[in-house]
Amino acid sequence: MLLSTPGKLARIAVLGACTLLVQAPCSAQDTKADDVVSTPEEIFDEIWGEFHDRYAFFELRGVDWDKQRETYKARVNSKTTDDELFSILSEMLAPLGDAHVNLIMKGEKRRAFCAEKTARFEREFSTDDLLKQFWSLVDGTLEARGFGESVKVAKVFHYRRNSDYGYLRITDLEGPKKKALDKGLDQILDALQDTQGLIIDIRANPGGTDDFVYRIMRRFADKKRVGHYKKTKKGPGDDEFGKLRTRHFEPGGDVRYAGKIVLLQNDASYSAADMFAMLMGDLPNVVSIGEHTNGVFSDMLVRKLPNGWKYTLSHQRYYSAAKVCYEGKGIPADHKVLNVRADLETGVDPVIPKALTLLTEEELSPR
Template identity: 30%
Template sequence: MKRCISILCTLLASLFLVSCSTEKEFTADPYANYDTLWQILDRNYCYFDLKLPEGTTWRDLYHKHRRDLRPKMTTDSLFLIMTELLAELKDGHVNLSSTFNLSRYWKWRTEGPRTFDAELVERYLGEDYKIAGALAYKALDYPDEGKREIPLGYIRVASFNSGLSDGNVSAALNRLRDCDGLILDLRANGGGQVSSSELLARHFIDKRRHVGYMSHKTGPGHNDFSRQIPIYIDPLTRGTIWLKPVFVLVNQGVYSAANDFVLRLKGLPHVRIIGVKTGGGAGLPMSSELPNGWGIRFSASRTYDTAGKDVEFGIEPDIKVEGELKRTDEKDLFIDASARLLTVWIKAIKKHLKK
């Protein structure tokens, strides 16, 4: 409930702050549109202290790119200049949209070593896996190795954009109930709906849990923020809850709502995050409109972990896996490492319980 209240506060605050831009009359003037774009972000964007190039102010960037404008320039040229301004922020949640293009910043998922290969994942899933909404799952077999000594479940969560219900999650977990542990593969999950992320996370907790904080813009100043509001997640009242060992497999492609999912599960006693640092994207995006009708989306609130650390640049795994996938690889070293280490952990737990 508090999460909903805080999001509502963010919506109300942002609507108040950007209302001046949406009430402007239509104009195609490149200078007016550029100035409006710059001002919307100047008043409402939440990560200037983290994103601006060192030794540079937002005003500096205004002048740097505005000098490229021309009175009768084409819409494509104007779009490009605006995109270059936005690219300075290196934020995957900052997008300019028009009828002919969408600007985007995707280096958070493309830079760094190659840590995900969809074809390798398909090889591990085989042909007999099941699909429950956005989840693809099966009891894990290894190519050419047969059943593992300790049965493990594998769930591929490719996106939080697709439909996902408690019924989907409960169905998958029930059908994996004979497994002693579970690998949740979130790699390359670029996010989607926060509600779907939270829905999935609730199936792995048995009591109310404090998972972090958020704060939203309260005024036009770059440092005008609300106090940090606690974020809680509540367990299910109906449905299947999984409290056996879980490895959440992540990489730099885990962003936005997927990063939020990792934040919610990190620190649980039966969960370990494994892989490489997530891509981040912890800002709650909001939208506004330019005088020419183009849309602008931007990060308008900040998310922190329980220690108060901003997670915009990602979340470190509990267990880091070194290495890189090659296009000629026949096995996924990240799934292999997860299965091997999860098996070791489960054996240690069983040994401890026998004492």
């Protein structure tokens, strides 16, 4: 499918700049002069071959890659136009259903394709106007429960509070530099320090970087913990992966928060938001509401084709501290509450009242 939702367009716009992207070393064909364009058959073979060697999730995604070659290579010949080739490659990649698989045609006929399957939340709130109405609904639900005016900090944080609880929305998990991020978190957590509990909202969050997530996690960590394990696909064999690497997080920063936390998440919580949900879920004072996150953890490996097009693929397997891979499944919510378009008619975001109720439950004891 071609990119259509606001979320997809925002995510693909950062290709070439986002630090989640991993630029691979150039191959012999990558180093050709820009004015040297391979044949359609060679372009097809290069992208198919690179996925064959480096893509980490054919079995998980239920795709027979050899069968895809058999099906789609037959449609490519020396007379295949750029538009036709782009469509054929997009059709071949589509069954992967992976938001980190992208194909970008540059030049006058710029086109962009993402293999992502549209999230349920994005189908419900499928336009910019509907999404704006949704966040207005969230604001109204909070205001009706005594929450004050929202304060924007460090570009990606919006916080507010009532007499008992705090609310923090994180719109992206990248952007501010370390100094600005730390200063913003100090301001937010200082303002919310005396609350009985905190709601953190990462619904419809397009993601960002692991480093950004781990920088935030220092403020909520109770002790040094394993955050995740990761290994990278190195070759065509099913088991050709590099060494399993471990990353930890631990308490840090000038101001930290140790109270009860309810995390709001949905299937439009992507990539670094998946990671944030996974790490927060391991803390004893955190419970989640909503639905599973999207389930796209791998960094995007970026490749450039001889004709100037770019593509990305998922070449890493991430695992939780318990060594569970949530790729393609997402992090499940402890309590399932879905947002649907009909919520706009009721005038209430049903997730907020449930979150406030959970903050009063004994099993969510602060540390």
